[in-house]
Every structure is written in structure tokens, then in C-alpha cells.
Amino acid sequence: MARAFTPKVVTANDLLEGDVIYLTADDRWSRDLAEAELITDEAHAQVRLLDAARQANKIVGAYLADAVAGENGPEPTHFREDFRRTGPSNYAHGKQETTTQPRA
Amino acid sequence: MYRYSEFDTAFLAERNKQFRAQVERRIDGSLTEDEFKPFRLMNGLYLQLHAYMLRVAIPYGTLSSAQMRQLALLAEKWDKGYGHFTTRQNIQYNWPKLNDVPDMLDALAEVGMHAIQTSGNTIRNVTADHFAGAAADEIADPRPYAELLRQWSTDHPEFQFMPRKFKIAITGSENDRAVIKAHDIGLQLVERDGVLGARVIVGGGLGRTPMIGKELSDFVAFDDLLAYLEATVSVWNQIGRRDNKYKARIKITVHENGIDTIRAKVNERFLQVRPQFKGADMALLEEIKGHFAAPDFRQGSVASFESAYTNDPVFRSWVDTNIAPHKNADHAIVTISIKKHGATPGDATAEQMRVMADLAEDFAYDELRISHEQNVILPHVHKSDLPAIHAKLKEYELATANIGLISDIIACPGMDYCALATARSIPVAQEIATRFDDLKLEHDIGHLKIKISGCINACGHHHVGHIGILGLDRAGVENYQITLGGDGTETAAIGDRTGPGFAYDEIVPAVERIVNTYLEQRDSPEEEFLQTYRRVGMAPFKAALYPEARANAA
Secondary structure (H helix, E strand, O other), X not given: OXXXXXXXXXXXXXXXXXXXXXXXXXXXXXXXXXHOOOXXXXXXXXXXXXXXXXXXXXXXXXXEEEEEEEOOEEEEOOHHHHHHHHOOOOOOOOHHHHOOOOOO | OOOOOHHHHHHHXXXXXXXXXXXXXXXXXXXXXXXXXXXXXXXXXXXXXXXXXXXXXXXXXXXXXXXXXXXXXXXXXXXXXXXXXXXXXXXXXXXOOHHHHHHHXXXXXXXXXXXXXXXXXOEOOOEEOOOOOOEOOEOOOOHHHHHHHHHXXXXXXXXXXXXXXEOEEEEOEOOOOOOHHHOOEEEEEEEEOOEEEEEEEEOOEOOOOOEOOEEEEEEEEHHHHHHHHHHHHHHHHHHOOOOOHHHOOHHHHHHHHXXXXXXXXXXXXXXXXXXXXXXXXXXXXXXXXXXXXXXXXXXXXXXXXXXXXXXXXXXXXXXXXXXXXXXXXXXEEEEEOOOOOOOOOOEEEHHHHHHHHHHHHHHOOOEEEEOOOOOEXXXXXXXXXXXXXXXXXXXXXXXXXXXXXXXXXXXXXXXXXXXXXXXXXXXXXXXXXXXXXXXXXXXXXXXXXXXXXXXXXXXXOHHHOOEEEEEEEXXXXXXXXXXXXXXXXXXXXXXXXXXXXXXXXXXXXXXXXXXXXXXXXXXXXXXXHHHHHHHHOOHHHHHHHOHHHHHHHO
């Protein structure tokens, strides 16, 4: 039996900055996971991933990452995605320099 | 120090121009990522978790003060004010932007540096004993040969699309500080009947399938060595497993075929290859040797050193841990720890890099080294200059007296930066160092090497750590396996796993239990951790780590 589909977001890295970015419902790329479109339908997820892959001159390496609905938008389910949305833990660099994002 | 020839300079300029055009074509959409990726990797540019990462080669770990200052400039101008020195004597910049990278490479070229073959399935940056040319126990300086290997392997047409990456390390000493038995090829310079050559070790490696290298030849004279190495890489390039990435390294080829079969194939290939080497390589080696002539060591009284050593306990402690014997008795080798307790192992700020460059220029014949243990070395220092160097280092948080001690930890970038990582390593290193500093036990514990990797690829050399820590992802949670008894020296050994892993918040207490067990078990303060482990075995450590298992068995 196929495994049940779990909610996803489309994520990638920005081509120029390398920064972690997320696809929003209104077709923007946001640096903030909370703004990402949380996709609950498998077919729609594949379409959105194709939408992302077409923007190869802006982004690198789009994929679907597991996420769950939180109070302020999607939240990561795995610690790797938590690091990606936050930045490194030894310095307040990357996203931590410009935005404040509480650790899950 | 090697000075670039016109050929080197022109080659690098051409290569950087090509990459600049490739970046432009990627940005304007003419190249897809699939097309661009091999190009960027050939030039040391990775895409990591949060940003691009540029890995710059520091061939055989040797830098001039001008080169170190340029590394500082790159850190400040195009990164976040620091760089990370790695376990393969490279420096990594964690935050470059794609369209700045061509400028960074041009800036490196100004001081004869590059990022070529720091990635991809090629022969990587050749590493060497970081005490080369200075060590008291050395037969010959291995760096001229390492430079010859750099020139031979760079853009070598036969070796650009190999089954997998290929790493070479070289040492001139019996005491192995270059981990030659954990490299695809390890070379130890040997003299026989007045002829200089090398003992060739093959098929060592860490990663998923750790192996200690085996002796391919006990002596190959320099005259034949390049042909012999070309034959070795060539044999593997043909029969190495390209069907399975995890079986592609030469260690698996050696393991599957047996060292005798590999030796026979290499000897056969050597006979074919040898006539192509008509002595130009030896002429070049002679020329390169001139670049590495030992400095004119200055004479002078060491009385000021003796006096500071007697009167200043902080200086004495630093000398006792961070200074190694130099081949010239009035000189010393200084290891600058970039492992201040609680700091990220291997990171240096632009300011610290400049301070170290100044010290090299003022006191150390303009030479610096980077060690695979992620520290910086001033290889030639007259002992009378040690107090002034120590005073300057103290001002910039570079005077930590911990070389070879429990807080001198190797740690890979781990999940904080690396796209391949399965767990963090940096915070584990930070917490272990801080914990033992708080306990004030470090100097009592003595020589103890902890090495931490954030994934099975083992960039943190955990298999050869006296205590090795491997961070894994177990069902979506960070989990750390421990190995004991690893050794990266001439008595190389792969560590033994203690048993089940530990959660993130359990790993530092687990290390503490191991250390306490050692302190209880050692027969004298002189018996080092590794000796105690070899004498008493795993059992007491296991009992301390897994008391519940013992209770269940009882």
C-alpha cells in the first residue's frame, strides 16, 4: 500500500545568494518558511514542483520538504529543515542576521 | 615557498577566465544547473545548506604571510569576516555569493592560490606533514615532491573523470603527522643506499568503509616515483568500481582484488608508463627543491626564552603543549591553537589571520602552515621570539594551550553548514571543550584526540580519533555513535564502536564517563588514553557507558 501523502512545501536555494527559499501560494520565493504554501494534495505538489523547476535561472535544487501547519504558517518536521530555515547554530549568520525566527 | 612560474600564472588566469564566463552563462540562463554543476565543482564551489561554499586549496598546508593576508581579505570582502580551516589543509568560505566567486578566484590568483580540484572525482589537494621542513625527525622535506604532485595532478587529462575522488598525503618522517594510512595513497619518504624515495601505501580511507592502507611498495626511488604513482592511479581508474559510488574508492579495489594482485597490475602498468617519463619530472623536482630551501636560521641567545619559561607559568604551560622540537636546536615549531574553548574548531577571523601573518613575517621567516588538525603553525621560530609571539597571540585569543589535549578537537562543519551532514558536530565540540575547561581536568587528562564527524563520510576523521564521535540521523533525531582506540599515526588503527549511540544531550556526559574511566584505569599519569585503552580494552568503558546493560545481564 502506498504511504499516505504528508503535507509539503516547495523549497530550493536562491541561485545568486545560495540562501534557502520557499515557494509561496502567490508564486513568489520567500526566505521565510512561514510564508510558504503548505501543500496537502499530492498531485498539486507535483505541479508546484514543476512550476519551481521551470525557474532554473533563479533557483537551484527545488524539492518537496515535509512540513506541518503551525500557528504562523508551515513548520518543519525534521531537524534538517529546521536548520535550513534558521541558519547555523554556532553563529547568528544567514537568516538570523535579518529576521528573528524562534527555534522549534 | 613555491613561486609560480609564468606557466602557472597563465594557466590559472585562463582557468579563472573560463569559470567567470561559465558563471555568467549560468546566471543569464544559458547553462542549466546540471550543466553548470560540474564546472563549479571543478573550481571548488559547492552549494551547501544555507549558501554556497568555496573551498580553497592550501597545497601541502603551506602559506606565506601575503597569502594568509589575502585569505583574510577574501573573508572580509566577500564572506562574513572569517574562514574555516579543514582537515585536508584547505580553507572554506561559508557565505560567498555566486557572482562574487570569479572575483574571489582572481584575488587568490594574485597570491598564487586556487580552488582547482578541491572537489570532484579528481586527485585532490595533496596534503603533507604540517611540520615539514622543520621537524627534527625528518629525512627530507616532503613539500617539493608534494608540489611536483600538484603540478602533475592538476588538469591531468587521464585523471579528470575517475571512479571517485583521490587523496594523496605525504610525510618525510617515520612519525606520521599526515595520516598517510588513511589516504588513497600515502607516501613516506625513505632513504635507501643514499637514494631518496618513498614507501607507497595504498587503499587507506575513512568514510563508510574505513580501511588502513596497505604497503604497495617498501621503496620506490624518486626517479621512478611519478611513473609508479601514475601507474597506480591508472590501474584503479580502469578497474575501480564505477557501478557503485560506495565501492568506487581505491580502498575497495584493493580490498576486492587483494594487494598482491594490485601490485602485479601496477608493476605491469609501470613498465608501460615508465618510458614516457624521460627525466623532465626530475629536472622540475630539482628546480622546485630550490624554492623550498631552508631559511637561513638566525643565531642568537635563547636566554630570554629560558627566563620567561622559568618565571611565567602561563607562558610555560603554552610552551609545554604548543611547541614542538625543531631540527635547529635554537628554534622551535609553534602550533597556534584556533580551538579556543567554546569556539568553532578551525575557524579564524580575518583579524586573527592578519595577526598570524604579521607574526610569520616578523618572527617566522614568512612561513605558515595549516594542519589537518585544523590549527595554524609557525614552523620556524627562534626561541628568543617565543615570549613576544605568545604575548601577541594572547591579545587575539590565539594563545590557548591545548594542542593534543581533549579540547583540540577535529570537527567537520556538520549539519550547521554541510548539505551531506546527518547531525551537528560543531556544537558537540564546543560543549566538550567548554565542559572539560570548566572541570580544569584537561592537562591532567593529557594527550587525547577527539574527532567528530557529522555524517558517515568521516571528514572529521572520527575513525582515527582516540575517541571518535559520529553524528547520525536516527528516525529524525540526532544520534551519536562513539568509537574508541582509533589512531591516525604510524600505528594507525580504526576505532572500535562502543555500542548503541547517544542522543544530542547525552553525548557530552558520555564522553565524560569515558574520560573518568580512563582516569580510574590508567596505571600512572604518564599512561596516555590510547595506551590505557590498548591495555584494558573496551570492557571498563562499556560498563561506564551502558550501566543498565550490565544491570540487566547480572
